[in-house]
Amino acid sequence: MKNKRRPQVFVYFNEKSATPSSQQEAEQWGRVLRFKEDFPVEGLWWPYKRASQFERLLRMHLTSYLRHRFPTTVLGDHRPSPSNTGGFSDYFTVQKEVIDGHAHGYAGRGDACDFLKRFLNNHTCGYVFIYGYPGQGKTAFCSDLICRYGYVHHLAGISGGRNDVRLMLRSLLSQIPLSLQYSPRLPDSLQELSKLWEETLIFCGKTKPIVIVLDGLDELPREQMENLRFLLPERLSHGVFLILALRPGQLLDVIRDHTSSVESVMYELGPLASEDIELLVRKELTTVTEAALNRIKMAAMGSPLYVRSLINELRVHPDFDLSDLPPTLEGLFRRATHFASEAGAEGIRRVLGLLSVTRKPLSIPEMQQMTQLSHREVHEGVVYALRPFLVETSATYRFYHQSFLEFVVHKVLFSEELLSAHAMIAAWLQGPQGKETDYYWQYLADHLLESGDYEGLEQEISTPFLVEKSRRYGYVVLDDIDCVIKAMLAANRPSAVEKCVNLVEELECSVGEAIIRDASRKLSRRESSPGTSTLTLEPQEKPVLPGLDIYIKSTAGVDVSADFYEIVPTDDGCSVAIGDAPGTGLKSAFVGRFIGHFFRRRLNTKYPARSLEDINFFVEYVRLLRANIDAMYAPQSRRRRFHNLKRWSSRFSSFLKAKRQVRSVVGAGRTATRLYTPDPSS
Amino acid sequence: MDSELQRLRLVVASPSDVSAEREIVPRVAEEINSSFGTDRGIRLEVIRWETDAHPGFHPSGPQGLIDPILRIEDSDLLIGIFWKRFGTPTADSLSGTEHEIRLAFEA
Numbered sequence: 118m119k120n121k122r123r124p125q126v127f128v129y130f131n132e133k134s135a136t137p138s139s140q141q142e143a144e145q146w147g148r149v150l151r152f153k154e155d156f157p158v159e160g161l162w163w164p165y166k167r168a169s170q171f172e173r174l175l176r177m178h179l180t181s182y183l184r185h186r187f188p189t190t191v192l193g194d195h196r197p198s199p200s201n202t203g204g205f206s207d208y209f210t211v212q213k214e215v216i217d218g219h220a221h222g223y224a225g226r227g228d229a230c231d232f233l234k235r236f237l238n239n240h241t242c243g244y245v246f247i248y249g250y251p252g253q254g255k256t257a258f259c260s261d262l263i264c265r266y267g268y269v270h271h272l273a274g275i276s277g278g279r280n281d282v283r284l285m286l287r288s289l290l291s292q293i294p295l296s297l298q299y300s301p302r303l304p305d306s307l308q309e310l311s312k313l314w315e316e317t318l319i320f321c322g323k324t325k326p327i328v329i330v331l332d333g334l335d336e337l338p339r340e341q342m343e344n345l346r347f348l349l350p351e352r353l354s355h356g357v358f359l360i361l362a363l364r365p366g367q368l369l370d371v372i373r374d375h376t377s378s379v380e381s382v383m384y385e386l387g388p389l390a391s392e393d394i395e396l397l398v399r400k401e402l403t404t405v406t407e408a409a410l411n412r413i414k415m416a417a418m419g420s421p422l423y424v425r426s427l428i429n430e431l432r433v434h435p436d437f438d439l440s441d442l443p444p445t446l447e448g449l450f451r452r453a454t455h456f457a458s459e460a461g462a463e464g465i466r467r468v469l470g471l472l473s474v475t476r477k478p479l480s481i482p483e484m485q486q487m488t489q490l491s492h493r494e495v496h497e498g499v500v501y502a503l504r505p506f507l508v509e510t511s512a513t514y515r516f517y518h519q520s521f522l523e524f525v526v527h528k529v530l531f532s533e534e535l536l537s538a539h540a541m542i543a544a545w546l547q548g549p550q551g552k553e554t555d556y557y558w559q560y561l562a563d564h565l566l567e568s569g570d571y572e573g574l575e576q577e578i579s580t581p582f583l584v585e586k587s588r589r590y591g592y593v594v595l596d597d598i599d600c601v602i603k604a605m606l607a608a609n610r611p612s613a614v615e616k617c618v619n620l621v622e623e624l625e626c627s628v629g630e631a632i633i634r635d636a637s638r639k640l641s642r643r644e645s646s647p648g649t650s651t652l653t654l655e656p657q658e659k660p661v662l663p664g665l666d667i668y669i670k671s672t673a674g675v676d677v678s679a680d681f682y683e684i685v686p687t688d689d690g691c692s693v694a695i696g697d698a699p700g701t702g703l704k705s706a707f708v709g710r711f712i713g714h715f716f717r718r719r720l721n722t723k724y725p726a727r728s729l730e731d732i733n734f735f736v737e738y739v740r741l742l743r744a745n746i747d748a749m750y751a752p753q754s755r756r757r758r759f760h761n762l763k764r765w766s767s768r769f770s771s772f773l774k775a776k777r778q779v780r781s782v783v784g785a786g787r788t789a790t791r792l793y794t795p796d797p798s799s
Numbered sequence: 800m801d802s803e804l805q806r807l808r809l810v811v812a813s814p815s816d817v818s819a820e821r822e823i824v825p826r827v828a829e830e831i832n833s834s835f836g837t838d839r840g841i842r843l844e845v846i847r848w849e850t851d852a853h854p855g856f857h858p859s860g861p862q863g864l865i866d867p868i869l870r871i872e873d874s875d876l877l878i879g880i881f882w883k884r885f886g887t888p889t890a891d892s893l894s895g896t897e898h899e900i901r902l903a904f905e906a
Contacts, residue, residue: 122903123903123906124810124871124872124874124875124876124877124903124906125875125876125877126876126877126879126900126903127876127877127878127879128878128879128880128881128900129818129820129878129880130880130881130882131817131880131881131882131883133882135882135883137883142883142884145883145884145885145886146883146884146885148893148894149881149882149883149884149885152877152885152893152897153881162879168819168820168823170897171820171880172823172825172826172827175823175824175827175878176827176830176831177825179828179831179843179876180831180835181808182876183807183831183836183839184835185834187839187840187841265834265835266835267839268836470826562862623845663883
């Protein structure tokens with residue numbers, strides 16, 4: 118009975134942490150680790166941490182192995198002979214290609230399978246609604262079920278008549294074994310087919326439980342939707358189960374109403390779990406490294422569509438940059454956003470604008486309030502259409518990949534629409550709904566700046582605002598001062614320099630550096646969850662040392678420093694400024710940021726040497742400010758300090774008025790060292 | 800009817816500290832047999848030392864008794880499971896489990 122082939126080997130390593138209680142146990146564990154390291158490359162092995170995870174992996178690997186070794190024969194065996202069907206098969210042969218294409222390389226969704234299994238085991242009949250937005254893998258899930266269990270099925274599609282209910286019924290009936298057919302002859306009319314369908318299901322159910330999988334009913338044209346009542350019985354007899362996979366929306370509600378007298382359950386196919394992504398990737402890319410796998414997980418953020426696109430791309434181009442958008446996805450995105458270019462899509466464009474410029478995920482009610490559109494316009498007009506390209510977190514949405522965002526910003530929307538989106542958010546933040554949110558404190562200044570409303574920015578980002586913000590968020594207040602600096606330089610209004618300096622001065626006098634630092638420390642403790650940068654900095658794998666439980670934690674620094682960098686694109690490359698101002702704290706950081714923005718604003722690459730000279734001219738003023746900062750700790754009167762600042766801002770105003778051009782790299786060091794300045798004429 | 804099924808030998812190889820996982824294997828196999836296996840006419844037969852081996856003496860040690868029962872070279876599938884124990888050394892390997900996995904690769 119044994120085949121000629123070598124046994125298929127699957128090895129599983131439990132990675133649950135434990136503490137060896139003796140030297141012998143430590144040695145044993147060490148041998149396991151060495152064996153794992155030396156495991157033959159042709160062998161398949163997987164890590165797991167819980168018995169339930171092991172069970173899921175094992176089930177998946179065994180069924181996958183058997184599926185490939187023993188391909189299903191149910192379709193061929195059960196199809197009626199040509200004599201019964203007028204000379205050709207009623208089964209849609211193209212479906213086999215679709216099923217094979219989706220089931221090949223399929224893995225994961227163990228929770229959905231368990232859910233389905235529980236329902237089938239604990240009920241005598243019923244409907245199972247598997248719902249999910251486009252790209253969540255509904256067809257792949259159905260294909261896997263069909264392949265694995267040989268269920269009777271139909272995958273609706275827009276081509277080849279697969280969206281015609283009459284033909285669908287013929288195809289479904291043709292898959293039921295002749296021994297279970299209520300009648301061997303297939304009638305032509307829809308009503309007669311529907312009658313035969315219901316009678317056959319009753320007959321089948323009495324003999325043996327039957328499961329029917331229907332995918333993509335929402336692909337049916339409007340006129341065919343009416344005919345769905347012929348396909349979906351209002352009552353099911355014992356032993357009959359229908360699994361329907363479709364998108365959430367009106368059709369799902371209508372079908373649920375239509376079948377409300379039958380037991381039914383709903384299951385949402387949401388984002389893929391991390392372990393499901395791992396299964397999918399490892400199955401297709403057997404040599405993938407742990408680091409690459411983690412990067413795929415981070416890039417895909419649970420989107421099956423994204424994972425699949427990445428796998429396909431990496432198969433063809435193993436050196437594909439994982440931070441880039443897979444080309445197939447960009448094509449899909451182009452098609453998905455096509456509706457925004459049609460006439461009468463102004464509302465849609467406004468919502469797209471919001472999603473493009475928002476600094477936090479937005480809920481549908483928030484988008485409604487900002488745009489004054491209806492819930493339906495926001496939900497069905499944009500969110501629903503773009504659902505595969507959005508990340509949903511607690512009913513809020515944002516683009517899940519930077520490339521999508523860039524696509525909308527550069528290819529779909531005009532720059533004035535983006536300004537308008539910033540203005541919409543800023544207006545909402547200043548209104549009753551927005552003012553109570555953290556978003557108001559965190560990003561009002563940013564949105565006012567980006568909308569070009571410099572006057573509004575000066576009015577809103579006042580000393581009381583900054584004082585309150587610094588008490589709540591500590592040094593984050595520097596972001597607002599940053600915005601004021603940028604607005605000042607953009608407007609080229611020298612008087613604003615004084616305002617900016619005054620803001621810093623008043624803020625420090627009103628709140629005090631100690632309180633700001635304390636607020637930052639509290640905020641740092643509260644935000645203990647790791648951010649993206651933290652995850653990147655931390656080692657991807659915890660080292661395993663027998664006898665040691667290892668934990669890794671990153672803690673952000675609280676103090677702000679005055680180092681800065683600016684990169685400004687130029688015609689022939691870019692200019693880079695890297696600098697540092699003395700000390701730490703609010704004023705030092707202000708100086709650093711001011712110089713950075715000043716560099717960006719005034720850079721002219723035509724005469725680099727002259728630029729250096731101009732920067733040095735500016736650095737002199739920085740020294741004046743530094744003197745003032747140092748004076749904070751010296752026995753010097755407040756009046757005197759204030760005088761220094763005033764003198765600095767006054768001289769800087771003169772500088773701006775003279776419109777001297779800064780043309781080169783800036784460096785503000787602890788001792789305000791002068792930079793090498795070649796002859797300006799060279 | 801049962802004799803028409805194609806039988807596939809599935810051998811479980813592991814040290815003794817993963818007994819929970821060893822119990823899972825026959826359960827999953829039975830589940831697959833009753834659904835997928837019925838449709839395709841196949842049956843997984845799980846072979847484990849705790850249920851299939853018997854006590855005795857062998858010149859090559861205990862593994863010499865187990866090998867003819869497991870018949871790894873005649874098997875279709877081998878499931879290896881490890882946690883923190885590697886197992887007891889045999890004549891040619893650092894553990895019985897390693898010996899069984901190597902047999903499968905060399906078959």
